[in-house]
Amino acid sequence: MTTIVLFGTFALFLLLSVPIGIALGLSTLATIFYTGAIPVQFLMKELVTSVDSFPLMAVPFFILAGEIMGKGGISERLFNFANALVGNKTGGFAMATIVTCMFFAAISGSGPATVAAIGGIMIPAMVRQGYDKKFATATVAAAGSIGVIIPPSIPMVIYGVVGGASIGDMFIAGIIPGFIVGGALLAWAYIYSRQQGYKGLAEKTSLATIGKTFWEAKWALVIPVIILGGIYGGIFTPTEAAVIAVVYGMIAGLFLYRELSIKDMPKIFADSALTTATVLIIVGSATAFGRLLTIEQIPTQVANFMLSISENEIILILLITLLLLIVGCFMDTLAAIIILTPILLPIAVNLGYDPIHFGIIMVVNLAIGFITPPLGVNLFVGSGISGLSIEQLSRAIIPYFFAMIFSLLMITFIPELSLWLISFAE
Structure with missing residues (x-):
């Protein structure tokens, strides 16, 4: 009955459009009151x-670094370099947009931040070049999900x-999977652009142009x-690396690219603080929610249930994948990692999966949740x-969704x- 109260109240709060972090906390609190055996101070x-x-x-610090670099002239220079590389190909603008998102993913660590930073520039630019607005927006939204796969990645920090x-x-483990997902998105962008007749830039790419744009983007790359x-x-350490990323971003924006000013910093700090507060509320509430699950031995029950369905490794990992894809449609990525890792990681380890590999599987699964409604x-x-409406965008994103599913299966198996x-680095 305790499990029903916990998940029932959580579902009710979500239906009432209560923010995910608050919903997790309130459902935990309601369950504490219901059981009467756990003190309120627990939460x-x-x-x-x-x-x-x-x-x-x-x-x-990674959130702050992403904000600084997103407003410091880095996005435009990354696009210019990506455009020099692939802009003359069929669908060159779409492909350059995806490559730019991959570059920016290596800076921001966040999917929505990547979409906001690149989409504001590229969606209007693609429309001006004759691309359909739905395809242009879907391209940026899908490519933005790479922001949590290519390092640094905030969900990877939470999983760790x-x-x-x-x-x-x-x-390190996220680098190749990030390129695989990016490659799958590039493949669909090329196929669709060829079908629609979206041509690349008229002028041929030259080594001089590539070299020039590379040099202009060098501080970002x-x-x-x-x-x-x-x-x-x-x-x-990774934490110290995040601090260094902040300092480096400020130096690049203020002194190297000179597209930031001291006057911009208060708003950047305020936006970062707001995002950080939201993230930490989710982390705290999800941790309390997950700890309550452990007290009620729900992870053990879920593990036993899944093992009772089948002992076949492939079937079980596909069931886990399906569960993560469904959860990603309704739950914030960070909350899902905090709640589900203690449940699913022991099962994966028993199946012979390396914890790092399984972490990448989780992150890629939940990254797909960035482009699946209703969340x-x-x-x-x-x-x-x-x-565009969410309905229009949801239909346009479907081919990219299947491209990411194909990438996920490759990464999983x-x-x-x-x-x-990792073995090479060691």
Whole structure:
């Protein structure tokens, strides 16, 4: 009965459009009152202790770094470089948009932030080039989901904290999967553009143009090298890398590109603080919710139930994938990771999956949730930029959804795609 109260009240609050973080906290509180065996202080304690974590400090700093770099002239320079690489191909603008999102993903660590930073520039530009607005917006929304797969990634930080996995290893493991997802999106953009007759730039790409745009974007492109190189070189931790990303972004925006001013900083700090507060409320509430699940032994019950269905590894991992895809439609990525990792990780380990590989599987699964309604955060951001309805955008995104599913299956059943770089780095 306790389980019914916990999930029933949570579903009710979601139906009432209560924000996910508040809904998790209120459902936990309602269950505490129902059981009468757990003190109310339990919720307050979890809200505080769950965010009292040094690795978790990377989250607000990566959010701040993404805000600074998104407003510091980096997005436009990344696009110019991507456009020089692929702009003359069929569907060149669409492909350049996806490549730009992949570049920006290596800076922001956030899907919605990538859509906001790149979409504001690229959706109007693609429409001016003759692209259908629905296709243009769907392209940015889908490519923005790569923001949580290519490192640095905020969901990977959360998974590392909850699952006890190395955040540095998670970052390294996300590189090849991120390129696989990006490649699948590029493939569909090319196919659709060829069908619709979307031509690339008339002029041919020259090495001089590529070199020029690369040089202009060099301060942005070097950021992932600094972050990952520093972490794996033992120079600093992922949390310290996030701080360095902030300082570097400020230097690049204020002094190198000179598209930021001191007057811009208060708004950037305020926007970052608002996003951070939202994230940390979700983290705290989801942790309390997950701890209550553990007390009620729900993870064990779920594991036993799944194992009772089948002991076949392929069937079980497909069931886990289906569960994550469904959850991603209704629940915030960070909340889903915090709640489901203690439930699903032991099952995956028993099936022989490496914890790092399974973490990548979870992140890619939940990244697809960014483009699946009703939650579909990237859809809402893209809709806000383009003015399209969520219904129109949901239909336009379907081919990209299947491209990401294909990538997910590759990543799931070929562990080397996630683990090879880690073994090479070691």
